[in-house]
Amino acid sequence: MLLKLKCTVNNYAWGAKGEASMAGNLALDGGHIANLETDKPYAEFWVGTHANGPARVIENNIALKDYFLLHPTYKESMKMVLSVVAPLSIQIHPTKKQGKVLHAKDPKNYPDDNHKPEIAIALTEFELLSGFRQHSQICEYLKLYSEIQELLTEEEKSQIDNLGSFGESSSQVLKKIFSRIWRTPKEKLQTVVDKLARRIQGQENKSALDEIIVYLFTMYPGDVGVFAPIFLNYFKLQPGEATFLEPNMPHAYLKGDCVECMADSDNTIRAGLTPKYIDVESLVEMLNYTETLLPKYIPNELDDGTLLFTPRGIDEFWVQEVKGPSGSIYQLPYSESCSVLTILYGTATVTLGNSSQTLNRGEVLFVGATHSTSERPKVNISDDFLAFRAFTPSPRALESLSNKNLIID
Incomplete structure (x- = not known):
């Protein structure tokens, strides 16, 4: 079964505008929208089954999720998102257990009871914040950007030197300091944010970290998220590189284009750089305060040279890069699972049985599951091609991964 899909574009303010947006151009070229408006942001090209942006089967204009209900032999496909971003909110996502608690307590702000692990694969140079820095480095920055200490108690100031030490748990010290800052009343917080940012703006020679702080301040003046680069790793992904965002890992996308795949959820606990709801109490209690050293994700390379992204501990989704030069032909592996194929560049014909x-x-394209090697979908490339395929791995595929021996059917 091969079905073309019509998908959704989200126009969040952090998206690139008009023709500058890769998400918008893909939506236009694929016939998902009629035109691009010059001054309108096109943030996400959203592919999947979530109620906030359901893909529809073009043939009969039925929502993909409803199609699965009519054809129960097909597994639900994971949603896949292509984003073009200016700074997004600082945020974390809950575990499955936490998602159930949050949804029961506050269904308005946590609309489902699932977790939301994510993988982001860079399409252009992609800048982001993710995971806490080495605690000893945070200690240095709290002294360098000393204005931030005005938000701390004398006891908390005295514990800054314990960050990265073997005394009191470094993560517990960081939790106390971070929690104090993020719980600060808005008016006092704005005063200190402005004081720090304007001091940096007046400096002639700015460090890379200075520039990021000033950039965030120009976008969100007075926002606690301006402090985030002091605490979180800042790094860049080059095209093809990826990062996996585990539950409770703080992160924010800053600039660039990426393919993002995630579990079917919309649960986000925000920490700043947003006009949306910020749940400080849930945030500071659930955050993972351990050090994270540049959390780049290393994918598996398949025999045909393409990449397969298989984040450990996650059974909802894998992502495959599908690419090749004009004239190449190959079969899609792991075809016992349904998948969704999103084309970024080029042209190809996909054949499955008598359908193409x-x-x-x-x-x-939605590609239905098959049950034998002879039925595997074939991709005949007629122009240099790049696509990404999202699918729920089968139990056999998950077992092969756990045995560290990826099997290509």
Whole structure:
């Protein structure tokens, strides 16, 4: 079964505008929107089954999720998101257990009871904050950007030197300091944010960290998220590189284009750089305060040279890079699972049994599951091609991963 899909574009303010947006251009080229407006942001090209942006089967205009209800032999496909971003909110996502608690307590702000692990794969140079820095480095920055200490008690100031030490648990010290800052009343917080940012703005020679703080301040003046680079790793992904965002890992996308795949959830606990709801109490209690050293994700390389992203401990989704030069032909592995194929560049014809679909830039294809090697979908590439395929791995595939021996059917 091969079905072309019509997908959703989200116009959040952090998206790039008009023709500058890769998400918008893909949506336009694929026929998902009629035109691009110059001054309108196109933040996400959203592919999947979530109620906030359901893909629809073009053939009969039925929501993909409803199609699964009519055809129960098909597994639900994971949603796949292509984003073009200016700074997003500082945020974390809950575990499954935490998601159930949050949804029961506050269904308005936590609309489902699932977790939301994510993987982001860079398409252009992609800047982000993710995971806490080495605690000893945070200690240095709290002294360098000393204005922030005005938000701390004398006892908390005295514990700054314990960050990265073997005395009191370094993570517990960081939790006390971080919690105090993020719980500060808004008016006092704005005063200190402004004081720090304006001092940096007046400096002639700015460090890379100075520049990030000033950049965030120009976007969100007075916001506690301006302090985030002092605490979180700042790094860049080059095209093809990826990061996996585990539950309770603080992160924020800053600039660039990426493919993002996640569990079917919309649960986000925000910590700053946003006009949306910020749940400080849930945030400070659930955060993972341990050090994270540049959490880049290393994918598996398949025999055909393409990459397979298989985050450990996650059974909802894998992502495969599908690419090749004009004239190449190959079969999709792991075909016992349904998948969604999103075309970024080029042209190819996908064949499955007696069905075939020719795909161009921006088009999205649902590929049904098969049950034998002879039925595997074939991709005939007629123009240099790049696509990403999201699917729920089968139990056999998950077992092969746990045995560290990826099997390609």
